[in-house]
Amino acid sequence: MNLTHKLGHCTLLCTSKTLARLDSMTNEILLEYQDHISTVTLNRPDQRNAIRFHMWEELSHLFLTLDNDNNTRAIVIRGAGTESFCAGADIQDFEKYRNDSNQGYAYNAAVDNLLETLINLKTPTISMIQGVAAGGGCEIATATDIRIATPTTRMGIPVARLGITIGHREMNSLVNLVGKGNALYILLSGRLVDGETALSMGLVTQVVPESDLEHITYKLAAEISQLAPLSHAINKEILNNVIECPSLTGLSQSQKELPLKQFDTKDYKEGYNAFLEKRKPDFIGE
Secondary structure (H helix, E strand, O other), X not given: OOEEEEEOOEEEEEOHHHHOOOOOOOOOEEEEEEOOEEEEEEOOHHHOOOEOHHHHHHHHHHHHHHHOOOOOOEEEEXXXXXXXXXXXXXXXXXXXXXXXXXXXXXXXXXXXXXXXXXXXXXXXXXXXXXXXXXXXXXXXXXXXXXXXXXXXXXXXXXXXXXXXOOOHHHHHHHHHHHHHHHHHHHHHHOOOEEHHHHHHHOOOOEEOOHHHHXXXXXXXXXXXXXXXXXXXXXXXXXXXXXXXXXXXXXXXXXXXXXXXXXXXXXXXXXXXXXXXXXXXXXOOOX
């Protein structure tokens, strides 16, 4: 059942369980929930959905809350309006929060925490990228599982235009997606690449017509949400283990046994029986 609530100036369509842990939300971040899909919208269209300092922490808290909500089985991240997914960090914060290395340390830690949170979520995440995804906006997208863009999408990390750099976690995500050569092109050129170029690099997963972006994104999210959530969670954990330890020689015993965990779940029995009975499985996440 979907419930609509008012939180300050923010309208949330969500489960009551999730709502109880989201009383600090502002209208700069919107949350909608429907049919096991939670949508997080960056809602500063007049500022191209740029992220203020406090929003990095609020987003981290929000994603962790959704990850612990059994009703949420897929998360879609998008920007308000049609011009920008997210233009990155709000330049208005730089004088107060990034004026020197001490301030920069705290700011970068907040960014790093959000990206680490996104990467380690059990719940599948999709970035629906319409318009510009620059700087921190592009970094958020690279930290999600799937990125769907349009031909007119423009993506890049032009930090050299400001005389700053990206952090190790952002670099790791970027290189894992596009490789060393393309990562260097993105960073050294300072350019924003279009959707088709981003696709050829591996920066996005799919490019679709702008008129179909929302439909295709939510169709995929719905398909993901109907599959076994524990399978998604364990597959993501195994993938992260493989990235961190490509040789597999340093895996702990518990990491080695991860692929076996599903055989003891109710969802495995449900999936197995549904296959034999030629019906659609009803997974419960247990």
